[in-house]
Amino acid sequence: MIIGIDLGTTNSAVGVWREGKVELVPNSLGATLTPSAVGLDDDGALLVGLAARERRSTHPHLTATTFKRYMGTTRATKLGDKSYSPEELSALVLARLKADAEAYLGEPVREAVITVPAYFNDKQRKATRRAGELAGLKVERLLNEPTAAALAYGIHELADESRFLVFDLGGGTFDVSVLEIFEGVIEVRASTGDNRLGGEDFNKVLVDRMRAEHREALSADAPSEALATRLEAAAEKARRALTVGDRAEMAVTWKDQTYTLDVTAEAFEAAAAPLLAKLKEPVTRALRDGGLRPDDLKEIILVGGATRMPVVRRTVTRMFGRFPSTAVHPDEAVVIGAAIQAGLKSRDAALKDVVMTDVCPYSLGVDVAEHGPGGMLRTGIFSPVIERNTVVPASRSKIFSTMQNGQRKVLFGIYQGEARMVSENVRLGEVEISVPPARAGEISLECRFSYDINGLIEIDVLVPQTNERRQLVIVDEDDRDAPDLEARRAVLAALKVNPRDADANRAALARAQRCYEMFLGEVREHVGMLISQFEGVLDGQDPRQIDAARQQLLAALDELEGESFL
The missing domain is CATH 3.90.640.10 (ATPase, substrate binding domain, subdomain 4)
Known part of the structure; x- marks a missing residue:
């Protein structure tokens, strides 16, 4: 069984394609959305989801949220006496989603399709894949979130040629993708966005x-x-x-x-x-890269919880001069698409074959030098080999030549980004190759980049005069050390985890404790009394009485602050 996972900044979800339709998997609280929050209880036990999020305001030093924004970086978050990387925190969320799916399906789950923002770079994608592996999942595919939303919208079932724009504004990231459908093919024409806007x-x-x-x-x-x-x-x-x-x-x-x-x-x-102004530039860039005008689009599809905001919907309406589509649930569209992709991966008979093409979200290239005015040599200039929004899989080559007399080696730095200077782009690796000594410009080098559907990048450098060849497959440093990955997985697995059947009680108690700190006077005293009463019932360990007391506690809290939200 392959599951589909939306690993979100604010909330995450898991779905499965079964018996000809998508089923969203409920967590231990019966909700289909699980807050992307990780924390420690007072006794050091791990909390994932709503219970962790409810303790964020009362125990900030023991709670982590919005860590998706830092995927692919070395940023560490300290919880208690231990530090966790963004991918380790994401792995804990994924492990909880995996456990929920196994409880729901009644069978082990080992494979998953995980969604990522279309504008995630290579390091961020590899960190997401590694998070899945740390959670004990084989990541069958990383699927771009707007593409997943398009599948949820049902454009894989449309027969006529159409073009759509997916406007995906989540809790922490913003993606824009232009998609075209024709003859059973879904082609992403352009993707762009902002990984720090939500x-x-x-x-x-x-x-x-x-x-x-x-x-x-x-x-x-x-x-x-x-x-x-x-x-x-x-x-x-x-x-x-x-x-x-x-x-x-x-x-x-x-x-x-x-x-x-x-x-x-x-x-x-x-x-x-x-x-709101920052939302416009990615839309303009996506249309320009896709060679389209707003009138060429059949519909604009809104995805992501933040698109519920009227100010955002008004902004999008002004951009295109028409109302966007809200036909799909903004919080569920991506996970539904991930589950459909999981069904396509397992070749479910209920899903007709559909070909999906995607694009390279960033330009890939090398650093070069050039002679400026007066013959001065300027280095660190970015030369793209595969331009952004090239349909993948793709293979492109470019010819370079030596810059100095008697040069014996050429070092290509491999970069991803759009800036002219490589110092402002993301460095992925380097390739060094020997060349025969000759006058400047006489030795040429063919540099070929290949990029596949899963984001694997391969660089091949050839010196035609000598047939000398060097190849490099871009892997993250953590990917090279399998024993280290196993050791990290073992450390995460060894964490003391609260049982799923206790999640509802811990979440209710965490919410009550947050309310106690939020209110003053008689209301605070009332909340304190509610907490004491509930803790007394918990001590009795009678499941039926605990369930009834929890419902009474939550109802009382709803009267004080309104219904809890995800």
Whole structure:
């Protein structure tokens, strides 16, 4: 059984293609969305999902969120006395999704299709694949999120030639892809985006306004992690309220004082104007790279939870002069597409054959030198071999020549990006090759790049005069050391993990403790009493009484702060 996984910045989900349709897998709480949050309980046990997210404001030093934004980097997050890389934290989320799928399906799960932002570079994709391996999964394919959304929309079933634009704004990343369908082929014409733009950035707009409104009380504690997480949680709640209403109140309790901020939809849109402006450039670039005009598109498909915001929908409507499609569930589209791709991978008879082509999201090339004015040699210049948005699999070559008399070696640095100077692009590796000594420019070198559907990059450098050849397959340094991967997997597997059947109780208790810190006076005392009552029932260990007490606790909390959200 191959499962499809949407590994999101804010929430993750898992689905499976079974009996001719997609089934979304519920977690231990019965929800199909699992917050991408990892934390430690007070006794050191691992928390993944809602229970971890609920403790973010009360135990920020023991909770990690939004780590997807740092995939492919060396950034470490400390939880307790241990540090975790972004891929290790992602692996813990993936392992929980794997366990949920196995509980739901009643059989072991070893293979998965995992989605990634279309604009993820090579290092970020490899880190995602490695996270899957650390979770005990064979990653059958990394599928671009907008392509997955297109599958969910059903364009794999359309017969007529059509063009679509997928506008995917999630919690932490933004992707734009232009897709074309013809004769059973789904072809990605162009992909672009911004890996540091999402709903979290719109939350920050509200956080900044709150700090400005209560400058003396809140800005003095700017370095406080506890205050920052409380502000972020309050901003998230206010932003969601503005999705369904014209006004929202943002409230934060800090040092036994409650601070509030009234926000109107109009004021929020004005404050978020710089972010809304940043949504336009990737759309323009995707259309330009795809050689299309807005009128050439049949529909604009909105995907990602952040596209629920009216300010975003109005911005998209203004861009194209028409309303976008909201036919697919913004939070479920990507995982549905991943599950469909998993079904295609397993060659399910209910899915007709469909050919999917994708594109290289970034240009790939080498560093070169050139003679500037006055003969001065300028180095570190990027020379693309495969241009961005080239349909993959692809193989392209370019001819280079020596720059100095008597030169005996040529060193090609391999880079990914769009900047003219390689120092501003992502370095992937290097290839060194010997050349016979000759006058500058007399020795030529053919440099060929090959890029496959899974993002594997191979470089082949040939010196025609000597038939000398050097080849390089780009792998991440961590991929070379299989024993190290096994050791890291063993360390993660050895973590003390709370049983799935305790998740609901821990999440409810974490939410109640957060509410206790958020409120003051009689309300705080009331919440404290609710916590004590629930803990007393937990001590009794009667499952039926615990279930009833948990429902009563959650209902009481809903009355105080409204329903909990994912």
